[in-house]
Amino acid sequence: MHNRLSSATSSCNRPGGFLWAFFLLLPSFLCSKESPMIEIPAGTFIMGHPSCGNDATPVRRIHLDTFFISKYEITNAEYYAFWISAGQQSSQHTPISYPKAIWPQATINKPNHPVIGISWYSANAYAGWAGGRLPTEAEWEKAARGKHGLIWPWGDQFNLLIQGIETHANVWQDNRINGTTTVGKYPTGDSPYGVSDLAGNVWEWTADWYGEQYYHQAKGKNPTGPSIGSWRTVRGGAWLNKADAARSSIRLGQHPSIGASFIGFRLVKQAINVQ
Numbered sequence: 588m589h590n591r592l593s594s595a596t597s598s599c600n601r602p603g604g605f606l607w608a609f610f611l612l613l614p615s616f617l618c619s620k621e622s623p624m625i626e627i628p629a630g631t632f633i634m635g636h637p638s639c640g641n642d643a644t645p646v647r648r649i650h651l652d653t654f655f656i657s658k659y660e661i662t663n664a665e666y667y668a669f670w671i672s673a674g675q676q677s678s679q680h681t682p683i684s685y686p687k688a689i690w691p692q693a694t695i696n697k698p699n700h701p702v703i704g705i706s707w708y709s710a711n712a713y714a715g716w717a718g719g720r721l722p723t724e725a726e727w728e729k730a731a732r733g734k735h736g737l738i739w740p741w742g743d744q745f746n747l748l749i750q751g752i753e754t755h756a757n758v759w760q761d762n763r764i765n766g767t768t769t770v771g772k773y774p775t776g777d778s779p780y781g782v783s784d785l786a787g788n789v790w791e792w793t794a795d796w797y798g799e800q801y802y803h804q805a806k807g808k809n810p811t812g813p814s815i816g817s818w819r820t821v822r823g824g825a826w827l828n829k830a831d832a833a834r835s836s837i838r839l840g841q842h843p844s845i846g847a848s849f850i851g852f853r854l855v856k857q858a859i860n861v862q
Contacts, residue, residue, distance in 0.1 A: 621717075622665065622770075624655040624856060625730070625782050632729040633736030635802050636836035642799045643836045646736075649725055650808045656722060656730045657853035659770035659783050660701035660791065661713065667694045669713045680709040683846040687766045699769040701789045701851035707819045707843035710792045710852040719854035721794040724801075724838070725810050726855055727822050731786070731835040733779030738834050740778035740785045745830045749775040756787030757826050758833050767826055767851075786833035789851035790821040790841075797840030818842055825849035 635646040666682070670691070673680045682690040683704030688697065690704065705713075707721075714720045722730070731740050739745055739755070746753040755776030757768045771783045778785050785791075795812025797820040798804070804813075812820070818840030824833030827849050831837075841850065 622657045622659045622661065622853075624854075625658050625780055626858075627651070627654050627656060627726070627730050627780055629653040630734065632732060632734050634725060634728055634805070634836075636736070636738065636834065638738075639834055639836040640838070642802065642838050644802055647802070647805070647807070649729075649805065649810060651725060651729055652809055653858040654722075654726055655856045655858065656726065656782060657855075658781065660789060660851045660853050661710075662699050662770055663688075663693045663702045664698035666702040666705070666713060667691060669716050672716065673712070680705075680712055682709075685848040688848065697767070697769075700767045701770055701784075703767065703789060703848050703851055704846040705792075705851065706846045707792050707841075709846070711794075714852075714854050717854060719856040721792055721852060722855040723809075723811050724793050724795045724820050724822065725805070727785075727791065727793050728835060730780055730782045731778050731823070735779075737779070738836075739776075739830075740782070740835060741776050756784070756824075756830075756833055758787040758824060758830050759827055764826060785823050785835065787824050787828070788826060789823075789849055790825045790839065790847075791823050792841075792850060792852040793820045793822055795820045797838065816840075821850055 631648045634649045635643045796816025797818040798813040
């Protein structure tokens with residue numbers, strides 16, 4: 588705490604220093620709680636769906652070992668502690684600011700929204716700092732679809748009536764919110780394993796390179812994506828997409844250096860690393 592206070596004090600000499608000092612002191616109350624991890628048990632699941640494009644076929648049964656995945660997308664508050672440790676404004680991992688998500692003000696205004704403006708490299712760096720890694724495409728898809736290959740995390744119908752509710756995700760078609768929402772806002776949209784926001788809100792970086800023919804070539808056990816590529820795969824759809832883009836087998840390639848207002852991420856940890 589001494590080093591943090593010292594940094595905050597010296598920061599007051601900069602232009603806008605008092606505000607900057609305030610941001611430096613935020614982690615003590617913003618980042619005290621890490622997103623819970625959900626266990627995805629070992630076993631097979633159905634990967635791919637014929638309605639989601641040629642790059643999501645053939646449909647196959649794939650085996651994965653046990654892993655743990657973040658229940659929620661990584662939030663502004665969670666990312667802030669990493670950003671401070673990585674050098675603050677001078678860090679290469681500083682999120683790109685957007686009109687409704689100015690960094691680091693977003694840690695106060697929207698602490699529980701998913702962090703955005705994050706390149707794949709920054710997401711991957713955060714994952715290592717947090718003692719985890721980014722999910723493979725296969726892990727992400729199993730967490731979203733369950734064993735039986737649901738089209739959306741909650742079922743095979745988008746506006747399925749669950750507990751008297753028909754809206755289960757932050758997508759443009761239903762909500763027209765024009766931006767992110769707090770993580771976990773739609774509990775009826777949780778996957779069969781209880782993982783939130785795997786449809787809508789933000790697309791999510793995965794560990795894998797994107798390959799159009801990947802589903803033809805993927806190993807039958809613990810596949811890890813192509814060995815080389817130009818784009819990394821994002822999954823899940825976002826607030827600016829219609830419902831079809833939020834189907835759990837839709838795949839999209841994005842350049843890893845991009846930091847968009849509609850892409851975030853979550854973590855995976857191996858069973859051996861989770862208490």
